[in-house]
Amino acid sequence: MAMWADLAADQQVNHQAEVERLTALLASEALVIDGLRAESAGLTAVVAGEFAVGGVRDLLENDVVRRADRATELANRRNDRTMAVLWRLERLHHENAQNFGACACGEPVLTCAEFAAIEPERQAVREWEKKNVAWAAEGKRHGLPAEHPAAGATTRR
Known part of the structure; x- marks a missing residue:
């Protein structure tokens, strides 16, 4: 113990x-x-x-702003490229002024698939074109395709 x-x-x-x-x-x-x-x-x-x-x-705000500006610029360029394609298609497929009811391609507008595809965006294309024509006239950067009559020798975006 x-x-x-x-x-x-x-x-x-x-x-x-x-x-x-x-x-x-x-x-x-x-x-x-x-x-x-x-x-x-x-x-x-x-x-x-x-x-x-x-x-x-x-520094932080400048970096955030620069990134946002760059993203906006890229989105605007992408939008311009898309709208330029739609503008080109609209030039090929619009209602023929001399032949009512016919597409510029010769098909009736009621059966032209391209005309029907462009139709919902036609007004947006016209608004985009008007805005970019004004920018081109002012000598500003624009998104018009080179073959557009108003593009001339102005600066493209």
């Missing part, structure tokens, strides 16, 4: 030593965490100050 008492006493001493070691380790880790929190707060204040002053904010 004395042996068990000695073992229990040794376990208590070892346990107490382990508790003291872990307590010291926790205190040390708490100091590191507090230091990192203080450093993080300082860096956050610097970044927030720069963001508010304009440095970082201007």
Whole structure:
């Protein structure tokens, strides 16, 4: 029985030593965490100050604006290419002014598949053409195809 008492006493001493070691380790880790929190707060204040002053904010906003402008420009060019194709098709398939009811290709407008395909977008093509003709007349960049009478030697988009 004395042996068990000695073992229990040794376990208590070892346990107490382990508790003291872990307590010291926790205190040390708490100091590191507090230091990192203080450093993080300082860096956050610097970044927030720069963001508010304009440095970082201007860089971020300029990059976002540049990307949006580029995406818009690409979308506009894609739209111009599509509308130019529709304009070309509309030149080939529109109602013949001399022969009412006939497509320019010679088919009756009621049976011309191309005429029917273009018809729902005909007004949009005309509006696009009008806008781009005005830009071409002003010497601005436009999306008219090279063979368009108003395209001339003006700048294309």
